[in-house]
Amino acid sequence: MTQGDRLPDVRYRSGGPAPAQLADVLERVLDKGIVIAGDIQINLLDIELLTVRIRLLIASADKAKEMGIDWWQGDPFLKRGSDGALEGRLRRLEEAAGLPTEEERSEK
């Protein structure tokens, strides 16, 4: 498979001179701040000292909303938790772990 023969504008990283920006890599591999996978379940928001960059990554959605740029809220992927399944699961996890839930945190 030759990847992207016709995509001259794509900056190739494999063997190319410019490595991907760390923010772009983290944004993808950290799934918007919540690691819920395999047998280990961690909500990155609960990690106290998490690097500034990741905090910004997590905060960026709220900040953009403040600025009124939140049209992607209609994107089904971003609303994927809106059926309550993921939120419910998170809440149960947080309660089980004795952590403050999302609602409690936002009340502070």
Add this chain to the structure above:
Amino acid sequence: MSEAATALYAYGVVSATTQPEGTGIGSRPVDLVAEGDVAALVSSVPADEFGEAALRERLNDRAWLERTAREHEDTLERALAGTPVVPFRLCTVYESRDRLREFLSAHGPGLADLLRRLDGRVELGVKAYFATPSRDAKEPQSGREYLLRRQREREEADEAARFKVECARASHERLAAAAEDARANPPQPPELSGRSDEMLLNGAYLVRSDDGRLADAVAALESLYGPRGVTYEVTGPWPAYNFVPPEVAGA
């Protein structure tokens, strides 16, 4: 996991016929755990180093996080060069081979479908940036001039705000039309993007790797919005992180 000396770090899912190669996180060999038609790309890791408490600590270690994120990404990119891949997120860890097999078995048909859907496809990122026009630097000569200028600046700011939302939406729609699937993610703040220009769009697009329509769409958008201060940046090709449904994302 008190008894288990090792756990399995899973990078993602490939077809069971894939030959694993190279090394992954911490320069550990990459191996395959197959179940039916699908298999996970894995590395054996010490269970105590990848338990919840240890990970909480290590995710705070910026050097470790960066190294691990890049090793995770590199491992998936290497696999992606030869075979379709369902990428997992960072630190997807299974306590045992059996637990991982359970997951693969429970989601086998869904994963096999997704691998077929992703065959020959890659994710490309497209970001749009807006350079705020520079303001009139000349000092106002009178109170009236000052007030007029304030009013003009307010009107320009309103107009810019409308333009930014419209440009982001129109750009995403046009790019999505040139892709098989599309996601709009929250734009990164300047501290993250490393650019002073404001990010309007942070999109991910699933395209056939031999399809040039997305690049054409970017070029068209550049001619359309470039004169108004918008620039576009394409990243990738990436594993299709943004196109893995949550139910098969390794849970």
